[in-house]
Amino acid sequence: MGSESPTNPNSISEGNRTVYPMSPPEIDKRTAEQKAIDDWLPITSSRNAKWWYSTFHNVTAMVGAGVLSLPSAMANLGWGPGVVILILSWVITLYTLWQMVEMHEMVPGKRFDRYHELGQHAFGEKLGLWIVVPQQLICEVGVDIVYMVTGGKSLQKVHKLLCKNCKDLKTSYFIMIFASVHFVLAHLPNFNSISGISLAAAVMSLSYSTIAWAASAHKGVQEGVEYGYKATTTPGTVFNFFNALGDVAFAYAGHNVVLEIQATIPSSPEKPSKGPMWRGVMAAYIVVALCYFPVALIGYWMFGNTVEDNILISLEKPTWLIVAANLFVVIHVIGSYQLYAMPVFDMIETVLVKQLNFKPSRMLRFIVRNVYVAFTMFVGITFPFFGALLGFFGGFAFAPTTYFLPCIIWLAIYKPKKFSLSWFTNWICIFLGILLMTLSPIGGLRSIILNAKTYGFYQ
DSSP: OOOOOOOOTTOEEETTEEEOOOOHHHHHHHHHHHHHHHHHSTTTSOOOOOHHHHHHHHHHHHOOGGGGGHHHHHHHHOHHHHHHHHHHHHHHHHHHHHHHHHHTTOSTTOOOOSHHHHHHHHHOHHHHHHHHHHHHHHHHHHHHHHHHHHHHHHHHHHHHHHOTTSOOOOHHHHHHHHHHHHHHHTTOOSTGGGHHHHHHHHHHHHHHHHHHHHHHHHHOSOTTOOOSOSOSSHHHHHHHHHHHHHHHHGGGOOGGGHHHHHTTSOOOSSSOTHHHHHHHHHHHHHHHHHHHHHHHHHHHHHHGGGOOSSHHHHHOOOHHHHHHHHHHHHHHHHHHHHHHHHHHHHHHHHIIIIISOOOOOHHHHHHHHHHHHHHHHHHHHHOTTHHHHHHHHHHHHHHIIIIIHHHHHHHHHHOOOTTSHHHHHHHHHHHHHHHHHHHHHHHHHHHHHHHGGGOOTTO
16 A cells, blocks of 8 residues: 555645645735736737727738739739629638637636737637737738838939939838837837827828829720730749739738737727727728729729739829829838737747846847848848748638638637538638638749849849
């Protein structure tokens, strides 16, 4: 007979171990420390946002300068498939965004403030982290690098248009000028502190989208306009179609920051945050539709398959209007950069403070954020063609986090009845999302291969 271990009325058995809980003072101390850290971290430090904050945060996150390439994507898709894919993407992403808003507080008394926390609840502590975090980082860091290049190139266009006799400066210098703004703005502590910048960015996105379609409409349908496919060969048409599929689908990629935005809205059992958040999301999606649909459809209608990758190039004149549109793009991507950087700052600062036991301080934040801005600037300068690479790599990250990961999490947690409407809807979204994840990188890879000879480092 083995001897029995002494029992303690307060002990808790965990498998073969006996765990003795902490005394109340220790618990209070730990809770106070935890609260102090949460009050310092960017996502959880401020929870007093109004519902309209979520509107312009979502517009800023979703409407990228990529909206200007939608007419070109339409030229590769054709009228029928183009319109269907535009509308289908809008509907599916609105549905998956609704799911995320609903799941934010599905456990009473707990809020999933970060995408990976929701993943951990659905798939387990370790697996959830590994499923969500790499994809989220590819999206957020990737988008920030693309915005570095976009901001720099837009400034370069303004310089060329306003100063025709000036000596041409390298794109690298303009990316540095654009980055200098972020070395200052990156030190704003949380989402609510960037709400003013985000509002300006949202207004700018609506402004340059309106310039794009209104100026196209004013120019009228061009002589000899054709709406057939650009490519002369069948493989060329198919690959262009895949590439355009990615362009349209990834225009709706704001899901990577939606839970983090919702975390800033106050919540109580009587008034959960999903009410004001959903109101903000619906308003944002109406604005997104007002940006995307007129630009894509009117741009393609006026210029046909000769439309440039960036519709502002097709417009050419008047110069002042094109300059204004490019400046609006710059202001918009300043706001978008900060919005996508905030969850990355939160991840880095969480690891440093909670796991590596650094003391939460201004100096820590100053170093972390400057290093991040410098890193994205350096990669943008080194690979000014990074946007094309993101079309390839982004396919593996944007499609899951936006189109079907919320559906998989929904099925894993709520377990809807087989063959019910919810079950069917989620599986259709998963099927279309996987199709998108498979096809769009094929088009992206071909685009990289064809254009590789024009790529240059440190241009």
